[in-house]
Every structure is written in C-alpha cells, then in structure tokens.
Amino acid sequence: MRIHFQSTTRPKKAAKLLGTASAVSLSLCQQHVARACGYRDWHDLEQRAGQLAAAPGTPIPVEAQVGVTAELSQQLRLPAGDVLHALVSARLFGAEAPDLRHVIEVRRRLFEQVDLPPARRGEPGWVVETKVRGRNPQPAIIRSRDGAVTLITPSSDATVVALSEITNPHQPLPLFIPLRLFLPCGAWTEADGSEVLFSRDYCPMWRLRDGRAPQRLNPWERISHQSTRHFREETGINWGHPNLEAEAIDMLESRGVRTLPGLVEALPLMIRENCGIDDAVKRLAKRQAGRLEPVA
Template structure:
C-alpha cells in the first residue's frame, strides 16, 4: 500500500481495509481514511519497519553493561564486556542508572536521517549487524485484535517463543505480560 495522506507517498503494510483503514507504517501502527491509501500498480518492496529494529536509546546498568532499547522501550540488545546478546522484548530491565536517546544528541526527531545514522553507527560500533528479536512480533501485528506493538509482544510471548534463561539484570515484564 501507499500512504498518500499529508502529501506523502510512503509505503505501508495493510493491516485491515475499511473506514478507517489500518496500516503498519515504517514508524508504527496507524490509520488513514480509505481515500488516503492507494494500491500501487506494481508490488512494493518488502521492508522491516524501523519501529521494530532501529534503536531509540541506551540504558546504562549498575553492573556496567548496556541495553539498547526500541522506540517503544522494549529491550533489543544487551551489551557487556564479553558479549552482545539479542534480548526478548518481553523482558523488564533492572538496575538502570542512566538513559540516553539518539534523538537528543542528533538534534532531530527519531526518524530524521541524522538520528537514524547515529543509531545505526552505534549498532555498527558494537558490531551488531543482525535484526533484534523484536521483529519477530511482525506477524502478530496483522491480527485483528492487536492494536499496538505491546499487544504484539504479549501475543508473541503467549505463542511460546520464550527463553528459559534470563540475563542477570532482567526479569519478565509483568506490565506487558499481565
């Protein structure tokens, strides 16, 4: 689909057609009037929405490790002296002593090119070149009763995609899982 609202011409995934039409944009879930969405004549390239892979900030922990988190404040990557670990999005991170965001340092909003480049550079500095586990939520985002990334994470967890061993600084996020 193409989103034509506000003079844009950006790709989006169709979640549900109708009035309103529900879409999955690069920056998250949203809705448009049916006349603001068009089906292109040729198929668009698939994309992984930035909301699921682009970091928003970094938590520094008491033990000196760091956790890179998403725009929705879900953990993505755990970084310690000896390893980088993909983290499950349903974890609650304990021992946060500092928090920083890429958008403050970059002078633009989360989706601006300078902030995006800064976040990608940070991933490269940690030698992170794969996608975080948060992208596994994507199929759940097309289910009828899923209205947020958090709903999708809850659904993904319920589907049985759990780790048995949690990092020492994490526990299950009961705010998300109920």
C-alpha cells in the first residue's frame, strides 16, 4: 500500500527522527522511509507529494501502519517501538493529535508480528485468563512453567499461580501490553521545573516541559530531582479498577503524550528470557550499548 502525502514535511521529519535514533544518515533514512511508504525512492516520493493525498486527519489503516513500522524496524535495526514513536511523533500517519489507544493497538500488533513469535499452547508467551478464588478473572501472559506458573499480568511481572488457577484456551487470546509498563505512578521535579513521569518500578518514562513536546526517556536513565510526587498517594493504585487504563490514557493525552514509553520495550525480554521488569531494563540498556550497524 502506498501512503500519499500532501507534502514532504512529515516524511522528512520522520526520517530526521529515525536518523537521530539510529545514527544513520538523513539521506539513507529518507530512502528507507520512502520505500516503506510504497515509493521507489525519496525522489519518487518528492515528485508525487500532493497527488491523490488524503484529506488532513484521515487515518492510515492499522495494517499499513504496522507494515511501515515493521519494515523500517528491520532496515534500521531499531526496536519497533522506537520506530513507531518516531513515526507517530512526526505525524507520518496523518493524525494531528494521534489517539494513544490507537497507538497501543499498533504496538500490540507489532509485538505479535515482529517481536514475539507465536507461542504454543501453555508455553511462555501464551495468553491465558486467571481464575483465582476470590479475585476477578484477568488476562495474563505465561512467563514460565516450572511446577507453578509464573504470569505477567496487567499489574505484575511475576504472579505465581497453580496450573489449576488459569484457563488455558485452545485458541490464542490477543496479546496485551501490561498497564504497569505505561501507567505513570508519580512525577519527579527537576531543578529547572521540568517534570519526569515515572512508573510503578521508578523507571523514567516522560520528561514534560512547558511549551515543548514530551521527551521519551530511556527506562534505565538516572534522574536527578528535587522532589517526588506520587499519584493516588492516599488511596494507592487499584489495579482492578475497570477504568484505570482509560484514566491513565486520558491523563497522558492531557499532557501531550501520544506514544508509548521505552519501558514497554521490556515486554519481549520478560517473556523470552523469563525475567522481571528490573532485569529486562538492564538488558535493554546493554542492547542499546551494543546495537548493530544498520543495513545499507
């Protein structure tokens, strides 16, 4: 599918952001963006910009967004989540104010198609539903099976249950992105007044400054701060609240956050390498330090 543009402004911005993330030259990133969007090369995109362009704000189908992101991830050897963040930030897919729920769905499908090969029934990566006495059922991802079953749930990276306490479907349930990986639980205030949103595991997610776009932070970064504020400090986090995710998304969007934090990239490591969030973040940092050179 070819994505039509009214001008080259957004593809140029996408290429620039991808170049920053990958240390690849701008010209090479432009070529990759053009090909991923259905053009022969950057010159072809430039010549056709403005022809048959969709009306402003017309969304690009999810399948096309997944395809473009997956191809650029492969060509630039960048995590699909980093590529998606760059493309959404550049508004490559049309929306002036991208819907975070839509971005979550695109990333979820990328996890299924790019990062996590299909799991066998009952094996790590397989999605089940809990049936623990006295608790509401919830979706869960099998992390390991060694006697008991270790699960990744929306709120936990290591919920241990007996095999009898899960429903193991014959047909795969849809993968989900655990809320714990993108729910802000508080904010640090830095010396210049900037706020840094952090997760339940005190991983930095977003730096917020007045008049500037939110800055996506690496989850292993150390943040020097002057004060700490916890959200829901009096009541704590009610992980079972049916509207918790919707409230988190609304709060993030109200602060200008329209993509997912780098912490979400821990999910494949948690499943493939059977580790918790802290260990997964350490491995992400090592992977970042030893990233391969991109394909020419």
